[in-house]
Amino acid sequence: MxxxxxxxxxxxxxxxxxxxxxxxxxxxxxxxxxxxxxxxxxxxxxxxxxxxxxxxxxxxxxxxxxxxxxxxxxxxxxxxxxxxxxxxxxxxxxxxxxxxxxxxxxxxxxxxxxxxxxxxxxxxxxxxxxxxxxxxxxxxxPPVLSLIQFVIPRSPSLSVFAHRVVCGGIRGLVDSVG
The missing domain is CATH 1.20.120 (Four Helix Bundle (Hemerythrin (Met), subunit A))
Incomplete structure (x- = not known):
């Protein structure tokens, strides 16, 4: 069930x-x-x-x-x-x-x-x-929506990564790696 x-x-x-x-x-x-x-x-x-x-x-x-x-x-x-x-x-x-x-x-x-x-x-x-x-x-x-709703947004590393992607900071991240 x-x-x-x-x-x-x-x-x-x-x-x-x-x-x-x-x-x-x-x-x-x-x-x-x-x-x-x-x-x-x-x-x-x-x-x-x-x-x-x-x-x-x-x-x-x-x-x-x-x-x-x-x-x-x-x-x-x-x-x-x-x-x-x-x-x-x-x-x-x-x-x-x-x-x-x-x-x-x-x-x-x-x-x-x-x-x-x-x-x-x-x-x-x-x-x-x-x-x-x-x-x-x-x-x-469903539990997967609870996970997405409450756990992922409160994860600091995922929040920083999402902020960098949305604000265009991913280019600097990729340039520093490669």
Whole structure:
């Protein structure tokens, strides 16, 4: 019997809005990842469309964090993840203080970095919301998703490597090796 089939009643019956929210975010992040992978470097108008999608998704993520903190306050046993709060806070800071006020930079010189951010955030968002969607609908996600969700992002060596790949530091790493 699979791990996710052992628990009793799913949370989807108690919180249908959470199920719809996680499904919506999952579909949107998959859509953004597919767009970046299929179209590569699109024109300026498509980049601004990606920025609009990300702004909406990060706004919803901020509401999700507010909801989690209210639940934590009202119900002492509620789950509140400080790491997720920090990730959402940093993403909102980047979106609202750099990307939204200066869209010309994203269209011009910063387009490859922006597309790298969109791809990295899309993969992370897809994994995160797939985990939460399965957690809510089937009362448990498969163990491999738990491993990806909680162990790998907290590994310092993998985080440094991912940062170097996304920020273009891999070139310096390869040059120093070879």
């Amino acid at each position: 699979p791990y996710y089939a052992r628990r009793a009643r799913p949370l989807a019956y108690r919180n249908p809005y959470l199920t719809l929210y996680y499904l919506f975010c999952l579909i949107e992040w998959i859509y953004l990842a597919v767009c970046v992978l299929v179209y590569g470097d699109p024109g300026p108008q498509a980049v601004l469309t990606y920025l609009d999608y990300i702004t909406v998704l990060e706004g919803f993520a901020a509401i999700e964090i507010a909801y989690m903190s209210v639940q934590k306050y009202l119900n002492r046993n509620a789950y509140f993840d400080f790491a997720r709060t920090l990730k959402v806070g940093v993403r909102n800071l980047i979106v609202w203080t750099i990307m939204q006020p200066f869209p010309g930079f994203i269209i011009g010189l910063g387009r490859p970095a922006f597309l790298g951010c969109v791809l990295a955030w899309s993969v992370a968002g897809t994994l995160r919301y797939l985990y939460f969607f399965l957690e809510v609908t089937w009362s448990g996600a």
